[in-house]
Amino acid sequence: MFVKSVSLQHYRNYETMELDTNNNVNIFVGRNAQGKTNLLESIFVLALTKSHRTAKDRELIAWDKDHTLLKAAVERKYGTYNLELNISKQGKKAKLNGLEQKKLSNFIGSLNVVMFAPEDLEIVKGGPSVRRRFLDMEIGQVHPGYLYHLQQYQKVLVQRNNLLKQMWNDRSSAHMQMLEVWNEQLVEHGVKIVKKRKYYLKKLQVWAERIHAGITNGQEQLAISYVPSLALDEDNEAVLFEQFMIKLSQMNDQEIRRGITLVGPHRDDLAFSINGKEVQTYGSQGQQRTTALSLKLAEIEFMHEEIGEYPVLLLDDVLSELDSYRQTQLIETFQEKVQTFITTTGIESIHAHRLQDANVFHVENGQVRR
Ligand SMILES: Nc1ncnc2c1ncn2[C@@H]1O[C@H](COP(=O)(O)OP(=O)(O)OP(=O)(O)O)[C@@H](O)[C@H]1O
Ligand SMILES: [Mg+2]
The missing domain is CATH 1.20.1050.90 (RecF/RecN/SMC, N-terminal domain)
Structure with missing residues (x-):
């Protein structure tokens, strides 16, 4: 499956944001605390209706606002799905192709994601x-x-x-x-x-x-x-x-x-x-990280076996920690079949020969530009 676009309103440090993600590889570059993780998190939230970082939904709403609205257009094997998730102090409301879903469980699964973030090293x-x-x-x-x-x-x-x-x-x-x-x-x-x-x-x-x-x-x-x-x-x-x-x-x-x-x-x-x-006990940092990564990537194949489509891969801040060979292998393994969203603080730390075709976005203070 493929995320064609994402739009956010009052989400964490994003006032309003519209993003065209019509590419298999989307890279988000920016200094610390600009909103890179927030952006990947929003895609995760659209998939699972909850965050990978917090169980408190209200943390997702921009501090001075009372609700947040997340949208995405997802292209799947049998058509395009328009996802809409509204989170307010009263709770969550989800719409699929404009139709409100009474049960969130009917909405979850419209988009499937696998996230790999630094904390996964703990596995x-x-x-x-x-x-x-x-x-x-x-x-x-x-x-x-x-x-x-x-x-x-x-x-x-x-x-x-x-x-x-x-x-x-x-x-x-x-x-x-x-x-x-x-x-x-x-x-x-x-x-x-x-x-x-x-x-x-x-x-x-x-x-x-x-x-x-x-x-x-x-x-x-x-x-x-x-x-x-x-x-x-x-x-x-x-x-x-x-x-x-x-x-x-x-x-x-x-x-x-x-x-x-x-x-x-x-x-x-x-x-x-x-x-x-x-x-x-004996693994180097890089080996431990690669082990955790291999597990997560195995999850991708798993889901593919199960649902007949590849999920979207979200890589938060993890690529630059792998050596250039491992990075290249990783990207090339999935580039063709899995849409990937990558964040990094420096594009120069990403070494992959075939990234010319990637979308590169710059993230600064809750704003994203090409
Ligand atoms: N509910 C919220 N409302 C407004 N701003 C928020 C909210 N939650 C978090 N923020 C702000 O969002 C900013 C960006 O956070 P984010 O985790 O996306 O940074 P990042 O670009 O991934 O940085 P790093 O490179 O350090 O990982 C933080 O400075 C934080 O203060
Ligand atoms: Mg981050």
Whole structure:
């Protein structure tokens, strides 16, 4: 898919802005604090109706205004979509081709984006919870049913942990029976989560490894592995269920002593290695960044498989941190098929032979010009 134009009104530091983005590569150049990230963020917001940076919608509205209006024309396989999103203190209103959408979920998905920003380095460098969140968001985007099981699992987990704490000094049979109930529910949803994670990671691995090899001219072999809290080799749900239940009963005493659930998908992790060495520990900054990037780019292929069209790629401030070879490979891999929006503080830091055809925009104090 392809974003033909974007227009903003009262969005962050943009008063009004109209942008013609009729090009596969759009580069936004400007000094710090001029509005480059705000612009990419606005495209992200048009896709998902929320920001990648904040959960507070009112931060998106220009300080002295009470609403903001975002518009985009998106060309897709089967026609052009006109997207309109109005955010005010009263809430959000979305229109698709002029028709108001009662449910935001009917609007989300009209535009698909993959954003890669500096904070995504945390997927590699940060703690396991960052990786789980990445995984959950990724799977959730293509498989909404997954999010249902995740929510249910988390609810049960909280209840179960509360019960475990009570059982520290009261192991009455009523409590034991209650624990049985929570165990079954935990395992029921847990098995669904584990199964989906295994399935999607298998796909993600293939794409990410291939992309990483491409970006590094075959010098680096990336391997992604799932580090499940439960080593479950099976795919059969009944067997998984059984194995998870057995593990819980084995951990029973320890769990009551500590008052928390010690096994399950809430303790899963991912591990990355390059040429057999763990990236978190031994990888250089550039390798860590390339690993995170390969994961994000794998997401692009993922979505393509799922929806039959490529999403739009948003690269905020990340290109200049890659060496020129990696930059060129990255751009050339996607230039033909994926529309890309890139921000940078200096165009001279972007080394790609084939950028002559790109749109270059200058961003200054909430204004954009060619
Ligand atoms: N709601 C808002 N209303 C008005 N201005 C805002 C609002 N939110 C943020 N800003 C301003 O927008 C400016 C530009 O922010 P942005 O993050 O887009 O900069 P940038 O060009 O990406 O800079 P950098 O190169 O440092 O990443 C900031 O100075 C900030 O004060
Ligand atoms: Mg920025």
